[in-house]
Structures are given as C-alpha cells and as structure tokens.
Amino acid sequence: MRLLVRGGRVIDPASGRDAIGDVFIAEGKFAAADGSADRVIEAKGLVVAPGLIDLAARLREPGYEYKATLESEVEAAVAGGVTSLACMPDTDPPLDEPGLVDMLRRRAKALARVRVYPVGALTVKLQGERLTEMAELAVSGCVAFSQANAPIADTLVLWRALQYAATFGYSVWLRAEDPWLAKGGVAHDGEVATRLGLSAIPPFAETIALGTLLELVRATGTRLHVCRLSSAAAVEMIRAAKKEKLPVSCDVGIHHVHLSELDLGYFDSHCRLEPPLRSRRDREALSRALADGTIDCVVSDHTPVDEDQKQLPFAEAEPGATGLELLLPLVLKWGAERNLPLAKSLARVTVDAARVLGAASGRIEPGAPGDAIVFDPEAPFRVTPEALRSQGKNSPFLGYELAGRVRATIVAGNVVFEQK
Amino acid sequence: MQRNPQLNANGELQHLLSIEGLPREILLQILDTAESFVGVTERDIKKVPLLRGKSVFNLFFEPSTRTRTTFEIAAKRLSADVINLNIAASSQSKGESLLDTVANLSAMHADLFVVRHASSGAPYLIARHVKPHEHVINAGDGRHAHPTQGLLDLYTIRHYKKDFARLTVAVVGDILHSRVARSLIHGLTTLGTPEVRVISPQTLLPAGVESLGVHVFHDMREGLKGVDVIVMLRLQNERMTGALLPSAQEFFMNYGLTAEKLALARPDAIVMHPGPMNRGVEIDSSVADGPHSVILPQVTFGIAVRMAVMSIVAGN
Amino acid sequence: MANELPDAEALLPRLAAELRPRVTPNVAMIGLYTGGAWLAERLHPLLGLKDPLGLMDIAFYRDDYHQEGLKHDPKRTRIPFDVEGRDLLLVDDVLYTGRTVRAAMNELFDYGRPRSIALVILVDRGGRQLPICAQHCGATVQVPEGMRLRLKRTPEGALRLELERAA
Numbered sequence: 076m077r078l079l080v081r082g083g084r085v086i087d088p089a090s091g092r093d094a095i096g097d098v099f100i101a102e103g104k105f106a107a108a109d110g111s112a113d114r115v116i117e118a119k120g121l122v123v124a125p126g127l128i129d130l131a132a133r134l135r136e137p138g139y140e141y142k143a144t145l146e147s148e149v150e151a152a153v154a155g156g157v158t159s160l161a162c163m164p165d166t167d168p169p170l171d172e173p174g175l176v177d178m179l180r181r182r183a184k185a186l187a188r189v190r191v192y193p194v195g196a197l198t199v200k201l202q203g204e205r206l207t208e209m210a211e212l213a214v215s216g217c218v219a220f221s222q223a224n225a226p227i228a229d230t231l232v233l234w235r236a237l238q239y240a241a242t243f244g245y246s247v248w249l250r251a252e253d254p255w256l257a258k259g260g261v262a263h264d265g266e267v268a269t270r271l272g273l274s275a276i277p278p279f280a281e282t283i284a285l286g287t288l289l290e291l292v293r294a295t296g297t298r299l300h301v302c303r304l305s306s307a308a309a310v311e312m313i314r315a316a317k318k319e320k321l322p323v324s325c326d327v328g329i330h331h332v333h334l335s336e337l338d339l340g341y342f343d344s345h346c347r348l349e350p351p352l353r354s355r356r357d358r359e360a361l362s363r364a365l366a367d368g369t370i371d372c373v374v375s376d377h378t379p380v381d382e383d384q385k386q387l388p389f390a391e392a393e394p395g396a397t398g399l400e401l402l403l404p405l406v407l408k409w410g411a412e413r414n415l416p417l418a419k420s421l422a423r424v425t426v427d428a429a430r431v432l433g434a435a436s437g438r439i440e441p442g443a444p445g446d447a448i449v450f451d452p453e454a455p456f457r458v459t460p461e462a463l464r465s466q467g468k469n470s471p472f473l474g475y476e477l478a479g480r481v482r483a484t485i486v487a488g489n490v491v492f493e494q495k
Numbered sequence: 496m497q498r499n500p501q502l503n504a505n506g507e508l509q510h511l512l513s514i515e516g517l518p519r520e521i522l523l524q525i526l527d528t529a530e531s532f533v534g535v536t537e538r539d540i541k542k543v544p545l546l547r548g549k550s551v552f553n554l555f556f557e558p559s560t561r562t563r564t565t566f567e568i569a570a571k572r573l574s575a576d577v578i579n580l581n582i583a584a585s586s587q588s589k590g591e592s593l594l595d596t597v598a599n600l601s602a603m604h605a606d607l608f609v610v611r612h613a614s615s616g617a618p619y620l621i622a623r624h625v626k627p628h629e630h631v632i633n634a635g636d637g638r639h640a641h642p643t644q645g646l647l648d649l650y651t652i653r654h655y656k657k658d659f660a661r662l663t664v665a666v667v668g669d670i671l672h673s674r675v676a677r678s679l680i681h682g683l684t685t686l687g688t689p690e691v692r693v694i695s696p697q698t699l700l701p702a703g704v705e706s707l708g709v710h711v712f713h714d715m716r717e718g719l720k721g722v723d724v725i726v727m728l729r730l731q732n733e734r735m736t737g738a739l740l741p742s743a744q745e746f747f748m749n750y751g752l753t754a755e756k757l758a759l760a761r762p763d764a765i766v767m768h769p770g771p772m773n774r775g776v777e778i779d780s781s782v783a784d785g786p787h788s789v790i791l792p793q794v795t796f797g798i799a800v801r802m803a804v805m806s807i808v809a810g811n
Numbered sequence: 812m813a814n815e816l817p818d819a820e821a822l823l824p825r826l827a828a829e830l831r832p833r834v835t836p837n838v839a840m841i842g843l844y845t846g847g848a849w850l851a852e853r854l855h856p857l858l859g860l861k862d863p864l865g866l867m868d869i870a871f872y873r874d875d876y877h878q879e880g881l882k883h884d885p886k887r888t889r890i891p892f893d894v895e896g897r898d899l900l901l902v903d904d905v906l907y908t909g910r911t912v913r914a915a916m917n918e919l920f921d922y923g924r925p926r927s928i929a930l931v932i933l934v935d936r937g938g939r940q941l942p943i944c945a946q947h948c949g950a951t952v953q954v955p956e957g958m959r960l961r962l963k964r965t966p967e968g969a970l971r972l973e974l975e976r977a978a
Contacts, residue, residue, distance in 0.1 A: 265702055265703055266702070266703040266706040268701070268702070269704060269706070270515065270677070270707070271615055271616065271639055272615040272636075272637050272638030272640070272674060273615055273616075273637075273638075273639075275701075275702060277702070340497055341500055341619050342615070342616030342619050344620075383592065386592070386594055387593065387614075387620070388593070388612065388614030388615065388620055389614070389615065389616045390614050390616075390637070391614055507880070524884075527884060527885065528881065528885055530887050531870065531871070531885040531886065531887045531888070532871075533887070534887045534888050534889065538921070538922060540921040540922070543871035544871070544872060544917070545871050545876055807880070810876055810877070810879070810880025810881045
C-alpha cells in the first residue's frame with residue numbers, strides 16, 4: 076500500500092522539522108513521494124507526526140481478560156494515536172516464559188494494529204528470588220526486563236539480576252520503591268494523607284531505592300531505565316546520575332505530570348495510583364524535568380480497572396488509570412502549560428521513547444518505519460466513559476474537556492484507525 | 496473543587512461525614528441543639544417524637560458495642576426504629592461489596608445509615624450512592640474521622656469551659672492512628688481555639704501534622720504547662736508490634752497522665768478520654784477517677800449530641 | 812394598620828386581673844418560647860405563684876418537622892416543678908392555627924399527667940386548624956392576608972405587638 080498524507084503540518088521531533096508538507100509511505104517505510112499513491116489522506120489544517128510510542132501499557136492478557144482484552148486495548152491504543160507500546164510483565168501468569176511471550180506477540184501481530192513490545196519478567200513469577208531465562212525471553216521478543224510494580228526486596232538478588240542482564244547488554248526497567256517503606260501505603264506522606272487518614276508512602280521510599288539502584292549500576296554497568304518517577308528528590312538524583320554519565324534513563328506517568336495529592340479531593344479512587352500522586356512541588360519538578368529532558372519520556376501507564384474495583388473505599392480500590400486514549404491530549408496540555416513548541420512536547424512520546432526502547436520508529440524520515448498519526452490539536456475531547464474505547468473507564472480526568480483528537484493512525488503504511 | 500458532600504445545595508447538613516469543612520454555624524447549631532436534648536435525657540419520658548416512623552440502620556463494619564449502643568439509644572429517644580447490622584458476620588464475608596450491601600438496605604426503606612468502617616473514606620463512597628432522602632452519619636472511618644465523638648468532646652469542653660477563644664487544649668497519645676484526634680482538632684480550630692497542642696513521640700505523629708493547626712510537643716511536661724483541657728487518646732496494642740513503640744510501660748513513663756504531670760496544667764483543668772481507657776497505659780487510675788476527670792459526663796453528652804446530629808440531618 | 816393593633820402593655824394588667832381569682836397553691840405557669848416566655852415572665856410575678864416559672868420549647872414536637880426540618884436555635888425546656896396532678900397555665904403570645912398549642916400539650920404530657928391545662932393568650936387572630944381554644948384571651952385581632960402577627964420586646968423590656976410580612 077502506498078500512502079500519501081497530503082498538506083498537513085508535518086512535525087518530526089527527531090529532526091526538528093515543523094513545516095507544511097506531504098508524507099509518503101511505501102512498503103511500510105517512509106520514502107520520498109514519487110507521485111504513485113494508492114490512497115491519499117488530506118491533512119490540511121491537521122498535524123502529521125510520528126506515531127506515539129508508549130513505554131508502559133497493560134493489555135491485561137493473559138489472565139485478566141475480565142478487565143480488558145487485547146482487542147479492546149489495542150483499539151484504544153490506535154484511537155489514541157499510539158503505534159508502538161511496551162507492555163508490562165504483570166499479567167497472569169507473568170511474562171516469565173518464552174511460550175507466553177510468543178503467544179502474546181502472535182496475538183498482537185494477528186490483530187495487525189499497534190506494534191507490541193513485550194517487557195519480560197526479571198525474576199520468576201516476579202517474586203524477586205530466581206532469575207528468568209532472559210536470553211530465551213529475548214529471543215521470543217522481549218525488549219527489556221522489568222518487575223512491573225513488584226519489588227525485589229533482596230538486594231543480593233537485585234545485584235545479580237542486574238549483573239546478569241548487563242552480561243548480555245539487556246536493558247532493565249525498574250520502579251524505585253523500597254518495599255518496607257512503601258508497605259501498606261496508598262498515598263503520598265504529606266498533608267492530604269494526614270487529613271484523610273490514609274496510610275502513606277514517604278518520598279524517601281523512592282530515593283532510598285533509587286540510591287541502591289544507582290550504586291548497583293555503577294558497579295555493574297547495566298542499562299537501567301527507571302520507571303514512573305514520583306518525587307522532586309528522585310529527579311535530582313537522576314540529574315546527578317546523568318551528569319556522571321551513568322547508563323540511566325527514566326520516565327514519568329502522564330498523570331503525575333498533571334495531578335498532585337490535592338486531586339484526591341474527597342477520597343476519589345480514580346486518583347489511587349502507583350506510585351502515589353505527591354505534592355504540588357513534586358508535580359512541578361516532574362513537569363519541569365520532563366521539559367528539560369532530565370526525564371526522557373512520558374508514558375500512559377495504561378491500567379484498565381473494572382468499575383467494581385474502583386467503587387471501593389480509597390485504600391481498598393485497585394490502583395491504576397486508563398490512559399492510552401488520553402496520552403496525546405494530555406501531552407499537548409502539558410506542552411502548552413510549559414510553553415514548549417509542539418516538536419519538543421511530542422519528542423517525549425516519539426523519538427525519545429524510541430531511543431529507550433531501541434526501536435527504529437518515532438521519526439519521519441526516509442527508511443524509518445512508516446508509523447504516523449494525523450491529528451487535530453484543537454479538536455475538543457470530552458472524557459466520558461462512552462467516549463473511551465478501552466474497557467477501563469477509570470480516569471481522574473472523567474468529565475474533563477481536553478483538546479487533541481486523532482483523525483488517522485498509520486502503522487507500517489496501513490491505516491489502522493480513522494475518524495472524521 | 497467539588498462541593499462539600501455533607502451539605503446540600505442550600506448549605507444545610509445532609510450527611511455528617513467529618514467535622515473538617517463544616518462551617519462554624521453548623522457546628523454551633525449542633526452543640527446548641529444537643530443542649531436542648533440534654534434536657535430530654537434528664538426527664539422521666541426520655542423520648543421525643545421527631546423521628547417516629549423513620550428507620551435508622553446501624554451499619555457497623557468494624558465491631559463496637561459502645562458507639563453502636565449510644566447511637567441506638569439516641570435513635571430510640573427520637574422514637575426511630577433501629578436496626579443493628581453486624582456486617583462482619585453476614586454479607587461482607589460472603590463477598591458482597593459495600594455498595595451492594597447499602598443498596599439492599601436502601602431497598603428496605605432506610606432513612607438514616609450510621610456507618611462505622613475500617614477504611615478511611617468509606618462513608619463518602621456510601622453518601623455518593625444513597626438516595627436523596629437517605630442520610631449517612633459517620634460513626635468512625637479508619638483513621639480519618641469520628642465526627643460525633645469530636646462533637647461530644649467539643650460539647651463537653653464548652654460545658655465546663657464556656658469560651659473556646661480563651662483555651663489551651665492538649666491532645667495526648669497516638670495522633671497518627673486517631674480519627675478522634677483529627678475530628679477534635681478540626682472542631683477546635685474551627686471554633687477559634689487559640690492554642691491546640693499535640694503531645695506524642697515522633698513515631699505516633701502523621702506527616703505535616705502542623706498543617707492541621709497544632710503545636711507539636713514531644714515532652715509531655717512541657718506540653719501540659721498552663722493547659723485547660725487534656726484529652727488522652729487510647730493506645731492500641733498493635734502499636735508495639737508495628738515498631739512504633741517499645742512497650743506500654745515506657746509509653747506510660749513518658750506519655751501517661753499521672754497526678755504529678757496533671758499538676759503542671761491549670762488547677763481547674765479537665766481531663767477527657769474518648770474511651771475505652773487503658774488504665775496504667777495512657778492514664779493513671781487516680782486521675783481517671785479523680786476530680787478533674789469528666790470522662791463519665793462525656794458519655795451522657797454523647798447521647799444528646801447524637802440525637803442532635805440525627806434530628807438535624809433527618810430534617811434536611 | 813398599626814393603629815388597629817392593641818397595646819400589649821395595656822393588656823397585661825387586665826389578663827393578670829382575670830387570672831388572679833384562679834390562683835391556688837396547685838396552679839403553676841409555663842411560657843412557650845419566645846413570645847409566650849416573655850409574656851409569662853411579666854405575668855408570673857403579678858400572680859404570686861408558688862413555683863418558679865417553667866419555660867418550654869416545642870421544637871421537638873412540631874408537626875412540620877418533615878417539611879421544614881429542625882428549626883435553628885432551639886432553647887432548652889426547663890420545668891422546675893413536678894407536672895403530675897397540677898393545674899397548669901400555659902402561656903403563649905399569639906393563638907393562630909392551634910398547632911403550637913397541640914405540640915406544647917404533647918410535650919407537657921411527656922413530663923407527667925397534669926390535672927388541668929388552661930390556655931392564656933395575649934391575642935387571638937383566628938384561623939384555627941385544630942379544635943383548640945383559649946380560656947383567657949387579651950384581645951382578638953384581624954390579621955390581613957400575607958401578614959404575620961408578632962410580639963416584640965424592646966431593649967428596655969417593653970412588650971409590643973407588630974405586623975410583618977409572612978415569609
């Protein structure tokens with residue numbers, strides 16, 4: 076299929092290009108237009124950008140099909156303009172066996188929508204005791220190894236896991252959280268948790284664990300990607316680590332760039348997230364660090380939760396928010412608040428995320444995979460349960476009116492989503 | 496920011512979930528109305544017909560005989576029908592969700608739900624889902640609030656000390672886990688108490704507790720100087736296993752109220768305790784039974800305060 | 812309009828004169844907040860009654876609780892004598908529908924069983940909705956549509972009847 080996207084405002088964060096023009100895709104890759112198009116998409120008045128790359132999404136298969144299925148979540152992804160996503164290993168069973176990874180990749184490929192990059196479990200059953208067969212998992216298609224939200228309490232195991240991964244050059248993606256300090260906590264240890272009487276997680280639960288991780292990286296040289304930063308103090312530690320030229324990257328969840336502990340209001344369980352929403356000061360630091368590149372990219376941390384599990388007292392509710400379809404409008408909102416040019420804000424969900432993932436997509440240039448989106452940055456998007464394609468309707472932004480709607484999503488030159 | 500879910504569109508009290516966020520006028524209305532009900536509890540026929548024909552459902556997800564009994568007495572004195580539900584033993588253990596339990600009871604024509612739950616915020620979830628004519632009264636949710644206890648503590652203080660604007664009040668003990676402390680502190684600050692102190696070891700203080708408007712003391716002797724009202728909180732055994740405290744004896748040594756420490760407060764100071772007391776852990780028997788103690792009157796006032804709360808919300 | 816309202820201060824001694832013959836050691840007086848209480852406070856010393864004055868708030872016995880809720884500022888009922896077997900003088904300022912008196916009697920019977928109750932009213936404005944009547948009444952008044960008749964007390968303590976717009 077030879078696809079021409081004509082007359083849009085083409086933004087390629089990788090090169091900084093931001094100009095009206097045409098984009099041509101042939102044989103699944105971007106190419107110079109040669110006048111031979113099977114299909115033309117008129118993009119006048121719209122933005123054409125690389126497809127979004129989301130480094131954290133839960134597709135809930137295998138095992139959690141009552142919460143969501145691959146079909147529904149992949150629909151949500153392309154409706155949100157996400158063309159590549161990395162999915163977390165905390166499925167049931169966890170992605171610790173090559174057979175499971177194989178099956179997931181084949182299922183995703185059959186649906187022929189979004190590119191799914193599985194992240195394998197770092198330890199067996201995510202229990203933090205025995206190493207998984209990382210080489211076998213890599214062969215099956217895992218792009219990195221992670222514990223999702225499960226801690227490795229035993230520092231000896233953590234060290235060995237990082238060492239082993241470093242041997243083969245595998246990337247390890249970990250959340251920094253000390254399991255003892257975080258135990259039982261459901262909110263940030265601050266004024267809001269004090270008033271609401273909620274069990275709390277102090278910010279040093281993150282920095283203590285991060286300190287441990289960085290020390291181990293110094294010793295092992297492992298490529299570490301720190302997931303879901305939550306505090307200003309952790310941002311400073313990353314800044315210092317990068318200055319020291321450690322092989323460290325990191326991301327932040329899109330909700331943590333917009334919301335703080337104050338948004339809990341009267342125990343709104345849609346704000347029950349992991350890590351917790353911290354203070355306004357922390358939120359501001361995260362937002363600024365994402366803008367200046369200390370935080371490499373932003374993710375949706377898409378976690379569909381069925382309504383029953385949210386209609387519970389705050390501490391009993393299941394943590395997580397749906398996010399694939401809100402990633403684009405929320406990134407645009409963040410970019411506008413920080414007065415960033417579109418090329419810069421979009422970089423955090425395209426070229427910068429691609430770099431962490433080690434993927435070739437995320438840029439519009441001849442030879443790169445033909446993944447693109449056409450969107451209207453001004454079109455209003457009222458967030459209601461009916462408007463969301465994901466089976467998870469759980470979002471702190473329900474009832475909000477955001478701006479930014481995808482008109483077309485293209486993966487390898489195929490139009491996988493279209494809406495007038 | 497959302498409207499306070501306790502108030503209806505006219506700013507009237509529809510549910511009582513927390514003292515925090517209630518205007519001064521409503522707190523005073525409750526205290527003044529409770530005053531009238533004290534008169535009722537002192538005569539032979541202790542009933543008034545206000546809630547005749549109404550059903551009050553006591554939904555206690557956390558067991559409690561004392562609080563449940565006082566709510567039952569208060570409701571019966573308002574001529575209401577009272578139904579007690581010991582949830583732990585029934586539907587919850589069968590896996591029925593909190594909201595399903597409430598919906599089933601609502602179908603049985605409940606008017607008032609008195610709810611006690613181990614999770615902070617549970618009554619708010621219930622209040623979001625009840626019908627317009629149904630009212631929710633929080634009888635204690637997790638660590639968050641115990642508003643009727645806070646109100647009866649305020650009533651007791653007003654009864655003995657009259658004017659909040661001149662008082663120094665000290666709350667002693669496990670503030671971190673105490674819904675009673677939070678409710679009382681909110682009430683005292685709303686009613687203009689100039690000096691509210693918390694006296695506690697660091698392990699038993701929540702983060703940023705000063706933001707509640709209190710002065711923190713770790714030294715009890717310092718904290719009790721010149722105090723008009725001392726409120727002792729109950730210490731639970733679990734605190735020793737959670738690495739928060741070494742032992743009850745050491746707690747008593749530093750934070751127990753003895754006659755000797757009491758002497759540092761004002762000579763006319765009153766001693767309060769929400770109960771049940773751990774004699775020899777937070778309070779010495781000589782003080783608990785002594786002339787400064789108003790612990791038993793607190794219980795009587797508690798019935799009148801609960802009658803006031805129920806009759807105010809049920810009429811709105 | 813104001814000229815047609817009777818002078819409350821002038822009615823007082825006439826009421827007292829009417830009541831004096833029925834005063835016995837068994838008679839006691841109860842005034843209803845707020846206007847009836849003011850009135851009773853003035854009448855009580857004029858009659859030489861044995862027991863102190865009782866004051867009653869009917870907030871908890873009103874029949875409009877379900878429509879209106881609990882009115883603000885309920886006062887505390889204090890009856891400093893035993894009601895059982897007594898001849899009671901129930902004092903109120905304005906008699907209108909009769910519902911206030913019905914509530915007052917219900918409340919009184921929760922204190923005990925009086926031997927008799929006589930209703931003493933400053934002004935009867937008609938408009939009864941219940942079979943209630945006053946045994947002693949200072950004056951009758953026609954109140955225009957949409958107006959309300961109130962007893963007021965000046966800072967110096969003088970009692971005065973006033974008309975105001977009904978809510």
